[in-house]
Amino acid sequence: MTTVSAATADQPDRVSTRVSIALLGVRSDAPVRRTGGAGPSDDGHFVVDGDGAAIPLNPASPYVVTSQGRLTLEGADLGFDVSPVARPRFYDLATAEGVSYDRIAKLHGRNVLATTVVQTCVRYDESERCRFCAIQSSLDAGTTIAVKTPAMLAEVAEAAVRLDGVTHMVMTTGTSNGWDRGAKHLARCVRAVKAAVPSLEIQVQCEPPADLRAITDLYAAGARSIGIHVESMDDEVRRRWMPGKSRVSLDEYREAWREAVRVFGWNQVSTYLIVGMGEDESELVDAAAELIDMGVYPFVVPFRPLKGTLATDVDHVPAPHRAVLNRITARVAALLQAAGMRGEDQRAGCAACGACSVLKTAGA
Template sequence: MSTGTGPTVDVRITTRAELALRGVALDAPVRRPDGAGPSDDGHFLVGPGLVDGAGAALPRNPDSPYRVRDGKVWLGDEDTGLTLTPVQRPRFYDLTTADGIPYEHIARLHGADVLATTVVQTCVRYAEPDRCRFCTVEESLRAGATVAAKTPAQLAEVAEAAVRLDGVKQMVMTTGTTTGPDRGARNLVRCVRGVLEAVPGLPVQVQCEPPGDLAWIRALHDAGATAIGLHAESLDEEVRRRWTPGKATVPLAAYEAAWDEAVRVFGPNRVSTYLLVGLGEDPDELIAGAGELIARGVYPFVVPFRPMSGTLAARDGVEAPSTELLTHVTEGVAAKLRAAGMRGADQRAGCAACGACGVLSTAGG
């Protein structure tokens, strides 16, 4: 695709942003169905070349103007210069536990080499009016595609197989928020320990709300987690109250305290937060806020909001952000990351290290 102006790298970022929002007219053997977080995409490798493709989670959209022929992405008759290959179905999906649960219901492949699981698939905030408007964490449970709570033993069994059979290189463990003051961290500690007993050295990222007692952050680190995501989703309290009403009862000040403690315990650039583009936050305030996060050692993982089916936002007809907005925020945040020498890949585990749901890695962040 050509915009007519600007260096080639800008065109690549714009095209990658367009792909993230409009998707590709192609099915994918590996998908993220309903679940926590912002997307239900197909998993692909997108790159300047087929070999150096980076993971990309893209909507599968038969109406997308982007088509794939001969491993290349085309916009009409125009070669975008990007290559795209679907991630193949991993072998561990064919296995089941001794008690008959498909491994695929316990953890899933994200991108080419990330194993992802939601250890508790229910959330104390899922009932309206508390529920986050972009979230479908309990929908995959209702669809029978997962189990409500994964045991450390089940996770260990699946992780061992995924590493051995499919070359998985890192694991992401997220959780719905539980009722206790630890908000799910206590259970994550047990799950990390279980997995690392079976697969010593596997980089694992944990994701949870800031625990009420910050000592849980140390406990997660001591259990062996490599990185931690404490996801605010927005840095604007008014946007948080509208989009994440339940989570917004935990003020940003509590996130700041948790981020600082996590950087102290895990080290700089081992802590991250999602920031969703398209929730109505002022884009330049978002970029400036991301800069403050970078300065405190926290990686701001900028991701487009997508109106996934099953979400309250989709029900209400909210649309994804424009390519221009996503490109503007991505380039602004990537410039700050580059200036600070902070790269998502250096987190070693987690969404920032994977990068597939955003465009930052294409922009050099």
């Protein structure tokens, strides 16, 4: 007779609950939160059963985080330990020029330092802009600076590791006009941070560079994981949601992913797939299967309304239905499990953190 552990038996319910709070949010305060920017949402940062989680703060949500650190629905305890991430100590510091550290890099999830090294994008004109992105809104609000120098990032990273136990770092960038699409500045920043904090693992994120040698340059600088984010592998969806970025063909993405896997290794390359942009469910899962076969981790996240984006402010696109996200998460998690691919096995970055997705809860 086959026995099933309690943890395995109730996994579907736990995944369903994580899907629900990812979309509906929670009623709680969160000292560490993120508003605006490149996405994926306006979130508070929590630790849920020991893992980082980025969850929308919604005063109308039926889900409540109690003062005892439990997640409840209509007063019923749902079996999750939930606590807000404490405000990091490095936020209290500033550079000699008076730039506060939290305008240079942010704490994400439980132990990830994240920064956008160039907070502008050549595709930000309304006719070109990705409709889910608000990369320049935080710059317009004065909560960040346009360009983070390598020296600044090294200074902040050292403090974040020393004071707050940060274990890995994500560096992303707006796209530049150059052949490298921003990779050259990323490499300079990685090199400086690794010189200051050799133990800190770093993921870089950029569009496919026109010259794929830039991928080797990023690895040589010290990055050990890379995100090359396509968001959708449906060309019709890409043209509608990413009019500028969609001119970088899917074949260029495939070439970049293959080269990145060659350089960084199997399961050290990832890409976002966003649920809720109108893509067929089965086609999205098929796209995830193709990525997995290449050794690329498909980081499945829901579209969630983000202030400052065209999708939210102009198109009024809602988040996807919970049932849709639940089904897709379960199907992609099963593919990842069959391939032996786990996000937490990446050296650094979004998949390693897992806070913005439900895949980790689903066992991937």
